[in-house]
Amino acid sequence: MLNLWMRTSALISLLVVVVMLGFLLQQSWPYWQHDGLNPLLSGDWYPYEHLFGLAAAIIGSFWAALIALAIAIPTGLAAAVMSTEILPGPWRSLMRSGMELLAGIPSVVYGLLGLWILLPLLQSNLHLLTGHNLLAAGLLLSVMVLPTIMVMTQDALCEVSSHQRDTAASLGMGWSARLWRVLLPQAWPGIRSGILLALGRALGETMAVMLVVGSMDRIPDPWYNLLAPAQTLTSRIGREIGESAFGSMHFSALMACGLLLALITITISMLAHIRSDKISVNRP
Amino acid sequence: MNTKKKITAIAAAAPQQVAAHDAGDISLHASRLSLALEGKNILRDISFSLPAQGINVLIGPSGAGKSTLLRCLNMLHTQWQGDLQIMGRDVRKWPDSEDGLRRTIGLIAQKPTLFPCSIQQNIVFGLSRKDRNHMPENRIKKVLKQAALWDEVKNRLHDQAATLSVGQQQRLCIARALMLSPNMLLLDEPTASLDPRSRQFIEASLLELSENMPVLCVTHDIEQAKRLGGKIIFMCDGRLIESGDSKLFFKHPNRIESREFLRWSVCDCS
Ligand SMILES: Nc1ncnc2c1ncn2[C@@H]1O[C@H](COP(=O)(O)OP(=O)(O)O)[C@@H](O)[C@H]1O
Ligand SMILES: [Mg+2]
Numbered sequence: 001m002l003n004l005w006m007r008t009s010a011l012i013s014l015l016v017v018v019v020m021l022g023f024l025l026q027q028s029w030p031y032w033q034h035d036g037l038n039p040l041l042s043g044d045w046y047p048y049e050h051l052f053g054l055a056a057a058i059i060g061s062f063w064a065a066l067i068a069l070a071i072a073i074p075t076g077l078a079a080a081v082m083s084t085e086i087l088p089g090p091w092r093s094l095m096r097s098g099m100e101l102l103a104g105i106p107s108v109v110y111g112l113l114g115l116w117i118l119l120p121l122l123q124s125n126l127h128l129l130t131g132h133n134l135l136a137a138g139l140l141l142s143v144m145v146l147p148t149i150m151v152m153t154q155d156a157l158c159e160v161s162s163h164q165r166d167t168a169a170s171l172g173m174g175w176s177a178r179l180w181r182v183l184l185p186q187a188w189p190g191i192r193s194g195i196l197l198a199l200g201r202a203l204g205e206t207m208a209v210m211l212v213v214g215s216m217d218r219i220p221d222p223w224y225n226l227l228a229p230a231q232t233l234t235s236r237i238g239r240e241i242g243e244s245a246f247g248s249m250h251f252s253a254l255m256a257c258g259l260l261l262a263l264i265t266i267t268i269s270m271l272a273h274i275r276s277d278k279i280s281v282n283r284p
Numbered sequence: 285m286n287t288k289k290k291i292t293a294i295a296a297a298a299p300q301q302v303a304a305h306d307a308g309d310i311s312l313h314a315s316r317l318s319l320a321l322e323g324k325n326i327l328r329d330i331s332f333s334l335p336a337q338g339i340n341v342l343i344g345p346s347g348a349g350k351s352t353l354l355r356c357l358n359m360l361h362t363q364w365q366g367d368l369q370i371m372g373r374d375v376r377k378w379p380d381s382e383d384g385l386r387r388t389i390g391l392i393a394q395k396p397t398l399f400p401c402s403i404q405q406n407i408v409f410g411l412s413r414k415d416r417n418h419m420p421e422n423r424i425k426k427v428l429k430q431a432a433l434w435d436e437v438k439n440r441l442h443d444q445a446a447t448l449s450v451g452q453q454q455r456l457c458i459a460r461a462l463m464l465s466p467n468m469l470l471l472d473e474p475t476a477s478l479d480p481r482s483r484q485f486i487e488a489s490l491l492e493l494s495e496n497m498p499v500l501c502v503t504h505d506i507e508q509a510k511r512l513g514g515k516i517i518f519m520c521d522g523r524l525i526e527s528g529d530s531k532l533f534f535k536h537p538n539r540i541e542s543r544e545f546l547r548w549s550v551c552d553c554s
Contacts, residue, residue, distance in 0.1 A: 170386055170461075
């Protein structure tokens with residue numbers, strides 16, 4: 001009975017994914033038909049001139065996620081190690097509940113905080129015309145994905161058995177050797193899942209990013225210029241879907257953005273669930 | 285008045301045989317070790333010493349505090365009271381900290397615990413990076429022979445350690461501890477869940493190792509204690525009840541708790 005129920009629900013969720021992808025594909029079909037995969041390489045997005053290049057938004061999405069992870073991975077790992085391995089019990093649970101609180105705050109609130117605090121700070125400190133840019137989006141996202149990385153790392157570290165810890169200590173390994181050669185390698189599968197989930201969240205986050213990214217369709221120029229207003233896939237859909245006529249090419253192009261996002265995030269979460277059978281740990 | 289105080293002090297210390305031996309032929313000297321965990325007294329006033337070589341068997345019913353005592357000796361528990369000298373030095377003032385102390389003491393836990401990597405990588409796991417990468421083959425061979433494991437693994441040093449049987453894993457743990465050239469070896473019920481063949485191997489290699497360093501082997505198995513011989517330390521309910529020559533202990537146990545334990549393998553001190 002339970003078995004049947006589990007199978008049915010697994011089947012249903014699979015079906016939902018397939019139906020959703022099918023719907024996105026169907027709605028964006030006119031767009032793909034019009035120009036094939038060429039728009040993936042073009043940065044020009046001018047709906048009124050029927051130019052719908054996706055490159056600027058794709059690059060923007062990846063930049064924002066990359067900045068977020070570059071900050072959140074070291075910070076999250078350090079916070080998790082600190083709280084599970086160093087801090088005494090009460091502090092540990094305090095830090096953990098703090099992180100869980102952070103994870104529970106609606107993203108629009110983050111967006112507003114970014115708008116009021118982060119943007120003016122960036123603008124005045126970096127002498128910019130506007131603080132709306134990819135760096136702002138990345139910084140904001142790094143705070144939003146930090147709890148995911150930290151909580152998953154904490155859980156993974158807690159799963160390393162006391163036998164392993166005691167054995168490493170009995171061999172006279174110092175604290176840093178135990179951390180780098182026993183704790184982190186053995187916790188790695190869990191940490192990796194946390195990072196991939198965080199990446200998925202960073203790519204998929206809409207509201208907060210939309211409020212701070214600037215929503216200008218320009219490929220960063222030069223490629224590392226993160227201080228100019230830019231666009232992400234999510235912010236484009238969020239901002240423009242209301243003004244596009246159902247069935248128009250504009251609408252179809254936005255659906256194509258949605259399809260891309262769905263494909264990317266599904267791939268990432270599938271990667272997060274694959275755990276290598278052979279946990280190879282020792283990297284000498 | 286002053287003399288009287290002195291005499292009382294000596295009288296109090298006398299049963300503990302404080303500093304009765306030279307540091308020269310004593311590798312470890314514990315006096316009045318006590319430990320309370322979570323408000324419970326686990327060890328009470330334990331005093332004993334290990335000579336510079338030979339086998340010592342720490343025996344007692346389960347829950348006596350044997351494992352806890354071993355963990356105190358290499359500072360996995362640090363909250364104990366009392367005095368502990370190893371190689372004539374106070375362990376609390378060890379020059380290169382607890383890590384250095386632990387390299388001096390090879391402690392082998394009851395549950396064989398290997399790291400998820402190859403047999404060879406496990407053997408050198410405790411060494412510095414430089415030593416791990418440049419460890420001569422014959423050093424590895426030597427410790428594996430000492431641990432009576434060489435013949436079984438010589439052709440598969442690069443296999444995953446987890447592919448070994450539990451008995452082989454325990455011997456690998458011994459080899460790994462020996463790799464650090466410890467000055468003594470402490471083993472917590474090393475054969476508790478092993479097949480008879482591995483047990484024989486381990487007992488034989490412990491006897492051989494004890495010719496060069498003190499070996500302290502914990503067991504709750506009376507037969508094993510008889511086989512190993514040497515010196516015996518009998519513990520029950522966190523107390524050291526009786527210690528001395530193994531043959532004498534089994535022939536003429538002095539204390540009623542010892543007789544009870546030898547007869548029933550349990551004893552109700554508490
Ligand atoms: N970390 C701990 N906290 C509290 N009590 C402990 C702890 N470790 C061991 N004990 C208690 O100490 C006693 C002795 O345990 P142990 O040293 O494992 O005995 P043995 O090895 O002789 O079987 C047991 O009653 C056990 O419950
Ligand atoms: Mg025990």
